Amino acid sequence: MGTVVGQRxxxxxxxxxxxxxEGHQVHQGARRLALLLMxxxxxxxxxxxxxxxxAAWMTDTNLTPFATVRSELSVxxxxxxxxxxxxxxxxxxxxxxxxxxxxxxxxxALPSFLRTVFASLLLATGIELFQSTLTSxxxxxxxxxxxxxxxxxxxxxxxxxxxxxxxxxxxNRATVAVRATGFGIAPAVPAAAPSPR
Numbered sequence: 444m445g446t447v448v449g450q451r452x453x454x455x456x457x458x459x460x461x462x463x464x465e466g467h468q469v470h471q472g473a474r475r476l477a478l479l480l481m482x483x484x485x486x487x488x489x490x491x492x493x494x495x496x497x498a499a500w501m502t503d504t505n506l507t508p509f510a511t512v513r514s515e516l517s518v519x520x521x522x523x524x525x526x527x528x529x530x531x532x533x534x535x536x537x538x539x540x541x542x543x544x545x546x547x548x549x550x551x552a553l554p555s556f557l558r559t560v561f562a563s564l565l566l567a568t569g570i571e572l573f574q575s576t577l578t579s580x581x582x583x584x585x586x587x588x589x590x591x592x593x594x595x596x597x598x599x600x601x602x603x604x605x606x607x608x609x610x611x612x613x614x615n616r617a618t619v620a621v622r623a624t625g626f627g628i629a630p631a632v633p634a635a636a637p638s639p640r
């Protein structure tokens with residue numbers, strides 16, 4: 444009979460302890476970090492939204508898309524530009540943190556983008572409604588639109604490249620683990636022919 448010999452191989456068997464779905468999942472440490480950062484981000488947004496403000500006058504409720512944006516741009520002061528930048532940048536990290544906290548690396552790009560933007564718009568709408576109810580801040584639809592635009596831009600700029608990098612890292616780790624722990628079957632050694640009598 445042939446002799447079976449344990450031999451290291453890069454393609455024989457899966458590595459022991461390597462999850463076959465690992466390449467499709469965010470590293471658990473990265474996911475937990477994303478959840479923590481998202482909680483801190485939301486806490487900062489809520490604190491800034493509900494902190495008391497003092498102003499000599501306030502603009503009226505705005506339900507016309509981009510009316511406030513046009514007004515701020517027409518004023519052209521540094522304060523006006525800072526207000527627009529705050530509306531864009533404050534919720535923008537959610538564009539990266541929401542998909543990362545979700546944990547899927549193989550999620551289709553368009554559904555992931557739409558889910559992230561839709562979730563951010565819902566969150567911004569809820570905060571805006573509570574803010575107008577519980578504080579002296581008046582409802583402004585442009586706050587919701589700016590939040591959605593900021594999240595959308597962050598998602599488009601960072602999420603596809605981040606997912607590709609994490610997928611490459613997962614494949615490289617799996618390949619190294621297989622090469623280190625895989626086993627193959629050596630070719631069988633043919634039996635010696637019987638000697639003639």
